[in-house]
Amino acid sequence: MIDIALLFVAYLLSQFYRSFLPVLTPALTADLGVDAADLSRAAGAWFVAFAAMQAPAGLALDLSGPRRLVAAGLVAGCGGGALLFGAAEGAWWLVAGMALIGAGCAPILISGLFLFARRFPPGRFATLAGLMIGFGSLGNVLGAAPLAAAVEAFGWRSVMAGLAAAAGTLGLVALAVMRDPPRLETTGAGGALAGYAELLRIRALWPVIPLALFSYAVPVGLRGLWSGPWLAEVHTLDTLALGQAILWMAIAMTAGNFAFGPLDRLLGTRKWVLVGANAVVAALIWALALGPAAGGPAAAAVILAAIGFFGGTYAVMSAHFTAFAPARLTGRAVTLLTVFTIGGAGLGQLITGAIHEASGAGPEAYGPVFLWYAGTLTIALGIYLFSRDAKP
Numbered sequence: 388m389i390d391i392a393l394l395f396v397a398y399l400l401s402q403f404y405r406s407f408l409p410v411l412t413p414a415l416t417a418d419l420g421v422d423a424a425d426l427s428r429a430a431g432a433w434f435v436a437f438a439a440m441q442a443p444a445g446l447a448l449d450l451s452g453p454r455r456l457v458a459a460g461l462v463a464g465c466g467g468g469a470l471l472f473g474a475a476e477g478a479w480w481l482v483a484g485m486a487l488i489g490a491g492c493a494p495i496l497i498s499g500l501f502l503f504a505r506r507f508p509p510g511r512f513a514t515l516a517g518l519m520i521g522f523g524s525l526g527n528v529l530g531a532a533p534l535a536a537a538v539e540a541f542g543w544r545s546v547m548a549g550l551a552a553a554a555g556t557l558g559l560v561a562l563a564v565m566r567d568p569p570r571l572e573t574t575g576a577g578g579a580l581a582g583y584a585e586l587l588r589i590r591a592l593w594p595v596i597p598l599a600l601f602s603y604a605v606p607v608g609l610r611g612l613w614s615g616p617w618l619a620e621v622h623t624l625d626t627l628a629l630g631q632a633i634l635w636m637a638i639a640m641t642a643g644n645f646a647f648g649p650l651d652r653l654l655g656t657r658k659w660v661l662v663g664a665n666a667v668v669a670a671l672i673w674a675l676a677l678g679p680a681a682g683g684p685a686a687a688a689v690i691l692a693a694i695g696f697f698g699g700t701y702a703v704m705s706a707h708f709t710a711f712a713p714a715r716l717t718g719r720a721v722t723l724l725t726v727f728t729i730g731g732a733g734l735g736q737l738i739t740g741a742i743h744e745a746s747g748a749g750p751e752a753y754g755p756v757f758l759w760y761a762g763t764l765t766i767a768l769g770i771y772l773f774s775r776d777a778k779p
Contacts, residue, residue, distance in 0.1 A: 390453075390565040394499040395522045397461060397557055401492040402526030403534075404465065404550075405433055405607065408485075409615020409633055410534045413626045414543045415481070423616040425478035427740025430612040432482045433489035434733025438726050440493035442583065445722030452567025453498035461558030464491015466551045473547030491554070496523070500705065500721040505568050513657075513706035513779070517648015520702055524644050527610060527637030527695075535630030582719045591711040594774035597767035599704060599724055600731030602665050605672055605760045606698030607732045608739060610636055613756060614691055621750045622684040632688040639692040643699025650703065651779050657707040658776035660700065662768065667697040669764045676757035680750070701728065710777035735760065 408415075408430050415421050447456045465488050472484030496519070503515045537546050586592065614633050618624045624632065647664065651657045671694050674681075682690075705724055712720035739756045746752035 391499065391502055393561055393564060394495060395519055397495045398499065398519060398523035399526040400554060401495045402523045403530045404488050404492055406527045406611045407530040407534055408612060410531060410630050411543055412615040412619060414538055419475060419477060421478045424740050424744040427612055427736055429481040429485045431733050431736035431740065432486040434729050434736055436486040436489035437493045438730035438733055440490045441722050441726040444494040444497060445719050448498065448501050453494065453501060454565040454567050456494045457498050457565065458558045458562035460491040460494050461554050461561060464488060465554035469547050469551035469554060473544045497722050497725055504717040513651050513702050514649045516705050517644055517702035521641055521644035521648065524641035527640050528634060531634035531637045532630040535626050582716045583723060586712055586716055586720055586723055589711055591775050592708060594771050595708050596727055598771040599727035601763040601767040603701060603728040604732040604735035605668055605764055606640060606695050608735045608760060609691060609694060610640065612736055617753050618687060621680050621753060622687055624684060635688055636691040636695040639695035640699055643696035644702065647700045648702045651706060655778055656776055657703050658774055660703050664697045664700045665768050668694055669761060669768060672757055672761040672764065676754055676761045679753040679757060707777045
């Protein structure tokens with residue numbers, strides 16, 4: 388169990404890395420002259436690199452296990468990327484650093500899900516995944532007010548150096564303590580890759596894919612990128628006040644992951660848990676799209692927190708998705724779902740960055756950004772209504 392505990396801690400670091408940019412917005416703007424579009428590209432690079440590494444990481448899990456994969460990701464990816472980010476002299480340094488960090492974070496969550504599938508009964512999968520994601524979401528909390536205080540005290544470059552050291556140390560510990568389970572895949576990389584094609588032929592998975600692409604993108608897009616510039620430009624919050632507002636969203640995201648993880652077993656349905664939660668998120672993001680400056684800072688913080696809480700349904704979605712996959716493809720099923728969720732989040736970051744830039748890159752440009760999230764989530768939810776339930 389020590390390897391699972393280590394993955395919990397590593398996933399906390401991964402969540403921190405995907406969400407810390409909004410708090411650094413004022414410092415990066417002042418030191419490097421970057422704007423919201425530059426930060427959008429940097430945030431999007433994390434998600435694109437993360438998604439691009441999923442298929443290779445999934446193959447490596449099936450063919451050799453998580454030990455060396457996780458260790459290399461933490462040391463070379465997360466550690467090296469943090470050093471590059473901390474040495475940045477311009478926007479493209481940030482993009483390259485975030486891409487390297489995203490690639491390093493890629494195997495962490497799927498390694499945990501892989502071990503859950505291999506070591507525990509299927510009925511416990513959503514609960515265990517919810518625990519891991521909920522614990523990891525504490526990284527969102529650390530990436531809010533605590534990060535803001537650390538940046539104020541030590542400077543953002545020193546903070547990034549400390550993060551690089553933490554990732555490298557954790558990677559070396561992973562190499563020492565993790566143990567790979569017995570190998571089940573014997574067909575080599577070609578046969579393992581064919582498993583992804585087999586999954587994509589399962590029609591029961593098709594209505595889930597659009598929701599995977601566009602639902603996770605909303606809370607991650609707001610928490611990981613747009614909350615900071617929006618609160619700073621539209622609601623004129625400084626770094627510490629901005630950090631406090633984002634902290635509440637981070638706490639709500641953590642609570643949501645813990646709450647929704649076991650809810651499928653309590654209610655006897657996965658589909659309608661996902662429908663209800665995402666309908667609430669859609670209503671809230673529509674409210675922001677139609678009135679991005681309405682209500683003031685307090686209302687903005689409440690809406691962000693509510694989106695964070697009701698957006699915490701990844702564990703239930705993972706359970707719904709993997710329920711239709713053959714047992715021998717469970718590891719690749721969780722990997723494929725991660726491709727869609729993280730890829731959709733990265734695509735959303737890049738598209739909304741372009742939308743914001745094309746809209747004038749001022750306070751009035753946030754309405755179109757929120758409109759993208761609202762429209763895509765609403766369409767995806769409509770398609771998902773035709774999905775088949777997978778009761779625990």
